[in-house]
Amino acid sequence: MNKRIAVLPGDGIGPEVVGEALALLDVVAELYGHTFHYDYGKIGGHAIDEEGTALPAETVELCGKSDAVLLGAVGGPKWDRGPTHLRPETGLLGLRKALSLYANLRPVKIFPALRDASTLKPEVLEGVDLLIVRELTGGLYFGTPRERRTGPTGLEVVDTLFYTEAEIERILRLGFELARTRRGHLTSVDKANVLESSRVWRETAERLAPEYPDVELTHLLVDNAAMQLVRNPRQFDVLVTENLFGDILSDEAAMISGSIGLLPSGSLGAEGTLGLYEPVHGSAPDIAGQNKANPLATYLSVAMMLRTSLGLPEEADAVERAVACVLEKGVRTGDLAQPGERVWGTREIGAEVRDQL
Amino acid sequence: MNKRIAVLPGDGIGPEVVGEALALLDVVAELYGHTFHYDYGKIGGHAIDEEGTALPAETVELCGKSDAVLLGAVGGPKWDRGPTHLRPETGLLGLRKALSLYANLRPVKIFPALRDASTLKPEVLEGVDLLIVRELTGGLYFGTPRERRTGPTGLEVVDTLFYTEAEIERILRLGFELARTRRGHLTSVDKANVLESSRVWRETAERLAPEYPDVELTHLLVDNAAMQLVRNPRQFDVLVTENLFGDILSDEAAMISGSIGLLPSGSLGAEGTLGLYEPVHGSAPDIAGQNKANPLATYLSVAMMLRTSLGLPEEADAVERAVACVLEKGVRTGDLAQPGERVWGTREIGAEVRDQL
Numbered sequence: 284m285n286k287r288i289a290v291l292p293g294d295g296i297g298p299e300v301v302g303e304a305l306a307l308l309d310v311v312a313e314l315y316g317h318t319f320h321y322d323y324g325k326i327g328g329h330a331i332d333e334e335g336t337a338l339p340a341e342t343v344e345l346c347g348k349s350d351a352v353l354l355g356a357v358g359g360p361k362w363d364r365g366p367t368h369l370r371p372e373t374g375l376l377g378l379r380k381a382l383s384l385y386a387n388l389r390p391v392k393i394f395p396a397l398r399d400a401s402t403l404k405p406e407v408l409e410g411v412d413l414l415i416v417r418e419l420t421g422g423l424y425f426g427t428p429r430e431r432r433t434g435p436t437g438l439e440v441v442d443t444l445f446y447t448e449a450e451i452e453r454i455l456r457l458g459f460e461l462a463r464t465r466r467g468h469l470t471s472v473d474k475a476n477v478l479e480s481s482r483v484w485r486e487t488a489e490r491l492a493p494e495y496p497d498v499e500l501t502h503l504l505v506d507n508a509a510m511q512l513v514r515n516p517r518q519f520d521v522l523v524t525e526n527l528f529g530d531i532l533s534d535e536a537a538m539i540s541g542s543i544g545l546l547p548s549g550s551l552g553a554e555g556t557l558g559l560y561e562p563v564h565g566s567a568p569d570i571a572g573q574n575k576a577n578p579l580a581t582y583l584s585v586a587m588m589l590r591t592s593l594g595l596p597e598e599a600d601a602v603e604r605a606v607a608c609v610l611e612k613g614v615r616t617g618d619l620a621q622p623g624e625r626v627w628g629t630r631e632i633g634a635e636v637r638d639q640l
Numbered sequence: 641m642n643k644r645i646a647v648l649p650g651d652g653i654g655p656e657v658v659g660e661a662l663a664l665l666d667v668v669a670e671l672y673g674h675t676f677h678y679d680y681g682k683i684g685g686h687a688i689d690e691e692g693t694a695l696p697a698e699t700v701e702l703c704g705k706s707d708a709v710l711l712g713a714v715g716g717p718k719w720d721r722g723p724t725h726l727r728p729e730t731g732l733l734g735l736r737k738a739l740s741l742y743a744n745l746r747p748v749k750i751f752p753a754l755r756d757a758s759t760l761k762p763e764v765l766e767g768v769d770l771l772i773v774r775e776l777t778g779g780l781y782f783g784t785p786r787e788r789r790t791g792p793t794g795l796e797v798v799d800t801l802f803y804t805e806a807e808i809e810r811i812l813r814l815g816f817e818l819a820r821t822r823r824g825h826l827t828s829v830d831k832a833n834v835l836e837s838s839r840v841w842r843e844t845a846e847r848l849a850p851e852y853p854d855v856e857l858t859h860l861l862v863d864n865a866a867m868q869l870v871r872n873p874r875q876f877d878v879l880v881t882e883n884l885f886g887d888i889l890s891d892e893a894a895m896i897s898g899s900i901g902l903l904p905s906g907s908l909g910a911e912g913t914l915g916l917y918e919p920v921h922g923s924a925p926d927i928a929g930q931n932k933a934n935p936l937a938t939y940l941s942v943a944m945m946l947r948t949s950l951g952l953p954e955e956a957d958a959v960e961r962a963v964a965c966v967l968e969k970g971v972r973t974g975d976l977a978q979p980g981e982r983v984w985g986t987r988e989i990g991a992e993v994r995d996q997l
């Protein structure tokens with residue numbers, strides 16, 4: 284197969300982990316007889332420095348012409364104080380909107396070899412295998428008005444949580460579909476006791492449920508969901524929720540797993556047109572360029588990309604198996620190593636996983 | 641001293657735990673020579689059943705004439721499907737607004753005797769002692785418009801996150817003041833990389849900081865805060881945040897402690913006029929009326945009330961000491977007992993704590 288992949292290394296450790304991911308993809312290409320074309324684009328802080336914008340028009344164009352997008356990470360203290368339009372994350376938000384990436388998928392799975400890395404007790408983590416489906420182009424992230432005003436008491440400020448029923452239905456349907464391919468349980472998270480948007484969310488879920496008789500639907504309030512993830516994460520299969528709740532809960536769930544350096548993420552476009560894949564961990568500017576970054580989350584993001592956007596499930600399985608094997612063998616980066624264990628560098632882990640493949 | 645306390649038992653286990661709390665207050669009154677007057681009011685589901693509203697006007701009036709309010713809990717499956725104005729939580733939200741209870745204080749402290757009750761590893765919990773200060777009368781909870789509309793694609797829905805700078809400043813100041821009486825560290829939680837309201841929040845915190853040179857101010861994004869509470873809760877002293885973030889994070893933090901049955905909460909009125917105190921655990925309708933409820937969180941809420949609204953710090957200390965002693969002695973309700981341990985009933989624990997006092 285011949286595939287075009289848009290590659291956006293971004294900031295901090297982004298270029299390092301993406302570099303390793305491409306080296307891995309080269310091995311996959313060779314082993315399975317594919318050709319992967321890489322088109323590089325700029326985004327985030329380094330795009331601000333070089334192009335004066337966090338999301339150059341060419342980047343969007345290039346992604347639009349690709350079969351999938353692989354992103355490293357964006358952001359760093361250097362750009363933290365800039366005005367909104369000159370912030371790295373503005374590039375990421377813009378790309379989500381420009382490519383209509385409406386669904387963010389964040390699987391959280393515990394690798395047995397790493398059960399001790401979490402602050403949760405190992406017995407609580409045993410068997411955890413959940414998927415958070417987060418709406419990504421609506422809600423408080425994009426609603427208007429979002430502005431400062433002058434009111435009777437002085438300065439006032441407003442953000443708007445906006446959804447169309449169609450947007451809510453689209454993401455809920457994806458949740459039902461994904462639950463169907465897994466253990467058949469969907470937890471819809473909302474704040475229906477306070478928000479009108481959550482009431483529409485809940486009603487829509489109820490309306491769709493009869494179309495998915497093989498899926499068991501449960502509603503959970505977001506505050507309770509934040510508790511249940513700590514109390515008993517094993518109870519969950521698929522969770523589906525709106526943008527900001529998903530932002531908070533998926534990061535909480537990631538930390539619970541104890542191995543945020545291992546978590547992949549995929550964002551899907553409308554009608555399954557395009558997917559963007561990135562590790563969950565972010566740009567970690569403090570360790571950038573030091574051969575310390577953990578490339579495994581990016582490998583697992585590549586596996587998601589191979590399976591979901593490139594239609595190569597066998598290749599995806601092979602990558603995931605290689606990562607699991609390497610972990611079983613005790614290979615660890617600094618973020619996962621226990622005191623006294625040997626710490627591996629980014630490049631050494633990369634070589635090890637490629638060998639394994 | 642002569643004090644008037646408005647007592648709102650509410651639903652589920654509310655009446656049981658409040659009953660025990662009043663029995664305890666009677667002992668405090670006797671020991672220290674005070675007179676506490678109890679005025680009973682209705683709120684929540686049982687007010688809906690009897691008065692047709694979750695918040696009868698007499699309840700608000702009675703609270704307004706009191707020195708403090710003691711609430712059990714509201715809610716239950718019986719009222720879950722009703723229209724918004726006939727929901728128990730509408731009563732609670734209405735009371736917060738009517739009494740201008742702008743600040744919710746949720747301390748999370750680990751009792752050494754209960755370190756094993758959490759799903760987090762004991763060494764992670766060691767020494768945790770944090771306080772979440774949640775803004776309680778603004779944000780998405782009360783902003784308008786909150787409504788359904790018809791748009792180009794059909795149904796649309798809107799909620800509004802609204803704050804005045806004055807509201808933001810008021811709660812931040814309380815955060816600084818409280819940090820000052822503790823370990824001098826304030827973490828302000830926002831989503832300044834996305835929300836305009838969070839940007840005003842952060843700027844306001846920065847503007848106030850020079851007035852509190854003895855307090856160290858840190859900003860944290862809400863998604864990161866949800867992670868850090870799991871990764872290392874000990875790093876926090878006081879956290880201050882807006883209404884919905886506070887709702888989510890305070891419940892997450894409560895579950896991390898492993899003993900939600902022990903956590904008190906206090907909501908303060910503007911200019912320190914009035915305080916409402918309630919246990920964090922909620923109405924637990926499944927165990928209501930079975931002598932299974934854990935009254936300890938209500939006792940600790942009473943201690944907060946004695947200290948903060950009634951100006952009786954010595955009495956508050958005595959109540960807290962009595963609770964700690966009883967826990968040290970191994971007294972446990974079902975929610976805290978480990979397999980094989982003896983489980984105590986609500987009334988038996990009550991008697992034990994009163995004896996201890």
Ligand SMILES: CC(C)[C@H](C(=O)O)[C@@H](O)C(=O)O
Pocket residue numbers: 372375376530833834863
């Ligand atoms: C960088 C930020 C705008 C972004 C978000 O809130 O969506 C990040 O937290 C994420 O989850 O991808």
Ligand SMILES: CC(C)[C@H](C(=O)O)[C@@H](O)C(=O)O
Pocket residue numbers: 476477506729732733887
């Ligand atoms: C019942 C509900 C409206 C309420 C809230 O969200 O404030 C509750 O979760 C709380 O934290 O007291």
